[in-house]
Amino acid sequence: MFKKIDFDKLKNEGLENVPMQERRNFLKMGLALTGIFAGGTIFSAVSSFDRVFASTEEFKEKYPYKPHYAYVIYQNRCIDCERCIEACAETNKVPEGGYRTRILERDVPDAIGQQREFIPVLCNQCNIPQCTRVCPTKATYKNQTNGIVMMDITKCIGCLTCQLSCPYNARYFNEEKKAVDKCNFCFDTRLSKGESLTACAAACPAGCRNFGDLSDPSSMVYRTVHQIEKTVWVMRPEAGTKPNVFYTRG
């Protein structure tokens, strides 16, 4: 039925003749098939690559905010020194008992080699935030210029629905402010005053926390996210929030 091919007699066409698109497809297929263990979730590098672009065509074509603030965490670089947490608390007057960012710890005693890792977490400044949808009074909202999820503390009624809607446990009730408080990428305390980094990113001595503009090709976060050689992932992708905090290793 089919013509028999004698592979031994076939002439090698050479890799240099394989079109770029074919190479890409082959690479994508390989990554998709193998899957990569990342952040406690197994999913393919290809799908996380898609998520980087927020999964929809419009986001692929054009980032919705300018600057589109984003955050890249090199998970393996965190040494749990907690300078980020201290800098955040001091800069943003976070009261004792509350936090805007923290470092989670994961012990894997059966792992070969390294058995402990640290996972910094903070508000993911989601492209599709649930907190802003559920707030009855628009006390929390997505800034239309830079995409930061902000709080208008004068409108917060303290129903705490936003706290429960957040898949990242990024919100807490601040008794001093009498409103829910959350990370706003230090917008009021640093960015609006001309600083280019958040307090936590500036305080990180290990290059773990990186802050930048996802729509700016010269930004480090742009370069880290727009590639497929190294896996980039987000927390709880199944929640559908299209986060702007990305995780990688390297």
Next chain:
Amino acid sequence: MSNGTSTSSISLNAIESAIVGRLKAAGIGFYALLAIFGLLAVLATAAGIHAMIAGHEHYYNVTREISWGVLISTYVFFVVTSTGLCLVSSIGHVFGVQDFMPIAKRSVFLSIATILSGFFVIAFEIKIPWRMAIYNVISPNLTSNIWWMGTLYGIYLAFMFAEFVFLNLNWHKPAVACGFSGSVAGIAAHSNLGAVFGLLMGREFWHGPYMPIYFIASAMMTGCSVILLFHIIGYKINGEKMSAGMQRALEVTSKIGILLICVILFFTTWKMISGLAGHPAGKYEAVMALIKGEYALNFWLFEIGMGMVFPLILFYLSKGRNLNMMLIGAVSMIIGIFVMRYDLVIVGQIVPVFHELGVNEYKHNLSYFPSLYEWVITLGGFGLTAFLFLLGEKLFDGHKVEEH
């Protein structure tokens, strides 16, 4: 209409003297109970205001992770009850099923009393309630289920209040119109309350269309038990013999109760199975906590046993006529349903959002138990309902229904 107005204004003095007469005739036991329930509500008010001023974090056991505690579940319980009372009683006086007519007045009054109790409890749960009054109006978020729920319950309360007034004035048509509008607003508000939970992505125990649907069915089940309880007690308090019409109304209510218990048992069975099959992440842990974990006693004894199976048996055996059996069944059911609401709210939060990440901090289920202040405010809510019920029995003379 003008005739009606003049008649009611003329008879105001008569009404006043009749009410004063009934209040004077009430026994010491009545006033003692009224004082106890009133005191519970006053204590709750004091505790709530103190916690509000001194900081909720010091007096409530809710945390960053379990942000909604017993006060939210009690609020849910009361509004579920109110909606249920409205819906079950509307079968008669709105949709014209004669058998249900006699329970209309007391049920509508109780639906107002229970929703006020719900608002009373949640006022002490929300951290800054006065901002809600302002910004719900001037900064509404139309995508928020909380906003819709609050607004629709406000409309619902207005309709129920108007309906009660019209029922007592025997103005049948406006009463039916208000009853119908109240039912629609109640269903819309109540399903929105279900959606407050059901539309939260990443909260697997709640997420999905189940909650709004379940809330409505569950409201009607609750409504049946509360109608039975308060009508039977109402007649005991007033020391009157139940008319044949009223007996028939309670009989059909207990039958509807049996049907709705079966519906909720069916719902619960599939909710549990869907949480077990394939071990869905986040949901499985919560369902297991109910089946054989830290909430197993709540689930099996209170929710299934006292809330549904025991009353189902009693209602069946009573044949809708043995009032004492129905009373015990209704009390058992109400206790079970209160725990049902508690489990629904708390168990939905016990699985940490980062559980799947496998981090040390969130390997296990979170725990919560209400503080003294939270219990006092919860009891105050019940105190307020009981206070209003007792007062209503005397003010409105046992909510007697005249023939139309």
